[in-house]
Structures are given as C-alpha cells and as structure tokens.
C-alpha cells in the first residue's frame with residue numbers, strides 16, 4: 551500500500567508575448583508537495599475533517615491551510631472523478647515559486663494536487679485525464695500543461711468553444727538552447743483574476759492578424775534562435791497593452807533590457823513578473839540592468855536566470871513499511 555507521494559512541479563511562463571492563453575513553457579524553478587495517507591481523522595488536528603496542511607518556504611503564511619487550499623481542492627477532484635471518497639491525508643507544501651507573480655503558482659498547486667491524488671489512488675487516471683482536469687480547474691491550458699508535462703507547449707482546442715473545451719491537442723514547441731529566459735520578479739502581487747479583468751472582450755481584425763503573424767514567427771524564432779525574428783515576434787496586442795498599466799515601470803524596464811542585449815521583454819503569464827529572452831552572453835547583463843532599472847523606479851525585484859524544464863511534474867512514491 552502507498553504511504554506517501556512527493557510531487558515536484560515546475561513554475562511556468564505563459565503567453566510568451568503573442569501566445570495568450572495557448573502557449574507556455576516550464577521553468578527550472580519548483581514547488582514540492584508531499585501527500586501522506588493518514589489512518590483515521592482522529593489523528594488530525596486541522597479544522598477540516600480529513601486533511602492536515604503545512605506550508606513552508608516563500609510566501610508560506612499567505613497560503614490557506616484548510617479545505618479551501620487549492621492543492622487540496624485538486625486532490626479532491628481526482629476522487630470525485632473516480633467516484634471515491636477522498637482518504638484522510640496530510641499535505642506538506644514547500645514553495646519556491648512566489649504567489650500571484652505570473653509564474654504559475656496556481657498551476658503548480660493544481661497539478662501537484664491532481665498528480666499526488668492520482669498516485670495515492672493507484673494511478674486510475676491517464677495523464678491526458680489529469681491534464682483535462684487541470685485545464686478545467688485553471689480555466690486555460692497555457693500554464694498547467696507545461697507544468698504537468700514540461701517543455702514549451704501549444705494547446706489547441708478541438709471544440710468550438712475554446713474555454714469550455716474537453717478535447718485538446720497539445721504540441722511541443724522546439725526551444726533552442728541558446729535562448730535564455732531571464733525572469734524579473736517584482737515585490738508586488740497581481741492576481742491573475744485581476745489581470746484578466748482589464749482585457750477587452752473583442753479585438754479588431756488588425757489586432758488579430760498582428761498577433762497571428764507574430765505568433766507564427768515566434769515559433770520559428772524559438773526553434774532557430776534567430777535574433778532578428780525574436781526581436782519582432784514577441785510583440786502582442788491581445789493582453790500586454792492593457793496589462794502593462796498595472797506594472798509600474800514596465801516601459802522603462804523593457805527598453806533598458808533591450809538596450810542591454812535582450813531580444814525582447816514580455817509579461818510572464820498574467821504578470822507582474824517580466825520575462826526577457828536573451829542569448830547566454832548577455833543573460834547576466836540583462837538581469838543586472840532590469841534589477842537596477844526597476845530599483846530606480848522604486849520597485850525591488852528578484853532576478854533569476856533560468857532554463858526550460860523538460861521533465862514536468864515528477865513524483866516519488868513511498869510504500870507503507872507494513
């Protein structure tokens with residue numbers, strides 16, 4: 551019998567400029583979730599029956615430890631899907647991905663909870679079924695998909711209604727190893743829900759064509775590391791023009807990063823983290839410049855030079871000694 555499951559889930563950077571709600575990549579920064587079976591609820595000291603949650607690491611005090619916790623909600627979803635009552639469980643969460651910064655913290659929580667529950671239940675669901683549950687919970691595929699399977703991915707819906715889709719085609723996007731993601735994480739939060747509310751419901755034909763052409767070019771540029779293409783292809787008219795007003799210093803930081811060698815700078819996920827893509831030779835210079843420029847605007851930012859994670863969610867299972 552399985553005693554505990556430990557799941558490691560990567561952060562993500564979604565959208566990458568023109569790929570709003572359909573393109574995202576996993577990053578080498580991870581949250582960890584451990585799920586341990588409990589014998590009976592009388593051994594648990596949480597207010598919620600059947601679950602005890604502890605959280606350590608970054609922003610730990612900001613995460614709820616009762617049954618509203620997103621990891622636990624995802625855990626329960628698996629048992630609903632298989633028609634079983636969720637077992638009593640202790641969940642230990644260790645956070646390295648900051649909350650509400652555009653690095654997919656909610657995606658790690660959803661994927662961690664789903665993968666943990668599925669393994670604890672003896673793996674009744676396929677990875678596709680886990681993915682569909684994750685997309686339905688998050689409401690869009692671009693962060694949960696790379697968080698689950700790693701790499702850079704495009705999600706395409708086979709259904710007419712994109713956001714209600716139950717059929718998804720997931721395709722890998724080649725990412726040239728000489729393209730380095732530099733992430734600049736400011737010291738303020740921006741909830742995805744808030745950043746989605748500022749977007750218009752409709753777009754002009756010109757804006758749609760602008761994004762479609764840049765998106766196509768971006769895929770070629772990521773595969774080939776063609777700098778001339780990348781400098782053009784990271785432009786977007788679907789979300790960034792509206793969201794940048796929520797990110798103090800955005801234009802100045804973007805221009806300074808480009809002047810110091812970045813191909814381009816985009817909002818990571820829903821923001822406020824900024825993603826610069828650059829070559830290995832310029833990565834340190836770009837990182838230093840972004841931090842210094844934001845500092846001049848009164849914004850403290852942590853800057854990380856990362857790589858693309860190709861593994862996605864990884865788990866270890868520990869069997870009951872008896």
Ligand SMILES: Nc1ncnc2c1ncn2[C@@H]1O[C@H](COP(=O)(O)OP(=O)(O)O)[C@@H](O)[C@H]1O
Pocket residue numbers: 581613614619620621643645648649650651652653654655656657658659740741742743819820
């Ligand atoms: N490990 C976690 N456990 C529980 N809830 C989490 C966890 N990580 C994130 N969340 C929830 O997700 C919210 C952040 O989600 P969101 O606004 O989409 O930002 P992000 O861009 O980081 O995904 C947090 O405020 C919290 O409610």
Ligand SMILES: N[C@@H](CCOP(=O)(O)O)C(=O)O
Pocket residue numbers: 562564565570571572651652653654655656657690692693742745746789818819820821
């Ligand atoms: N496409 C979504 C992506 C949100 O990603 P997150 O990492 O900020 O949760 C959006 O742009 O709203």
